[in-house]
Amino acid sequence: MASSDDAKLRPLPNTAALSGVLEAFAFFRDPAFAQKRFKRHGNVFETSLLGQPMVFIQGGQAISDLLAQPNAVEGWWPESVRQLLGSHSLANRNGASHRARRRVIGQLFSASALQRYSAGIISMVKDLADELQAAKTALPLAERMRRFAFSVIATTVLGLEGTDRDELFVDFEIWTRALFSIPIALPGSSFAKALKARERLLKRLQKVLLKASNGNGGLDLLAGGLDEAGIPLTDEDVVEQLLLLLFAGYETTASSLSCLMRELLLNPQVETWLREEIDGLDWPPAPEQATTAYDQVNAPKLDAVVCEVMRLTPAVGGFFRRTKCALVIDGVEVPKNRVVQVALAASNRHGAGDLEAFRPQRHLDEGCSATLLPFGGGERVCLGKPLAELEIRLMVVGLFHQLRLHLIPDQDLTLQMLPSPTPRDGLLTKVL
């Protein structure tokens, strides 16, 4: 790092919060929490959230300074997430043991694995299009997107069907509710219930793993996975990675899909612009082209819409690292052992031009002035990015190729921001 007597280094600005109770209250209530403080303190500042000191950063320079120093940082999650994910989870590991598990689990998202999943995903999109077409009353599209995103992971990737999947879903919802709670297992508390749900989930996932060789889903791809010492991963280890996939891949993808549908239905001129492209694409795609038919090259307008939705309403508002030594971020000296949050939601609106507006064309014309990393970056970049992108593209083309949807009037279309943005009244929609 640059030496601390470098005249250009600035000390770390601090909000002067002591207990962090009011800051935490503001953080959970105010979507502009970070933006307001960046305005006051610059692109790097420190505050405290319920006693946890946290450095927030935004902007291209700060983010690239952080990601350029992978050996100076490690992964970090709040204590509740850490406990509920478990000590084997790759999210809670660093260095060689993290990399070894990424290599194993990453096989579930290789090009050939995605090719294998695509027929199942297309069939789910068709089922939803048929359901919307046949519906006599309005349907909550956001709820359908949740169901779809969960089924893609549970059925297409893990190979679960019927009651196995439904029971897993019930426990998973109990587990998710406590992810960002106070991690004290008082009897009856949501954290205590979540710990019990976690035990049931792991048992169920263990059974799923035993059945993996039956060819459903993609779990056979994990056979023979080795840890950092070249020793086969234990089942206990693998099931915690599967739990992580449910956590990381479900809410995020569902949120991106709901926000994308919402933006298109609220902006008919963008929908018309996108339809010009979609009308020229084949639906369903030829099986051997399913993973590339709607990519950036073949569907640039769709790509721009996806980028713009992830910019304005990122499913993950921020990601974390902890500093292992002092380092310089955008000219500010951040001490050792600090939790750093890359504030994606604020950072995506930080730059020149009309960044508050929904305008996908910007990604095709002048490019976007903000640094966009909706899937994070560096050694911990999202493992499921290729799957999430595939799901989203197949869903948008599949629905918009076949249907004209419209929004039911007088519903609350504002977004509930936590855990990931979702329209408050569920995005009530009907086919025209």
Ligand code: HEM
């Ligand atoms: C639109 C959907 C998604 C978004 C926006 C998203 C975003 C992210 C972000 C921001 C991170 C943190 C990266 C970092 O720390 O640098 C992450 C990590 C991760 N994501 Fe995703 N994600 C999505 C979907 C998925 C899916 C579908 C899966 C798998 C089924 C998945 C699996 C993971 C895993 C395993 C990690 C942890 C990686 C690590 O710690 O090494 N994600 N994701």
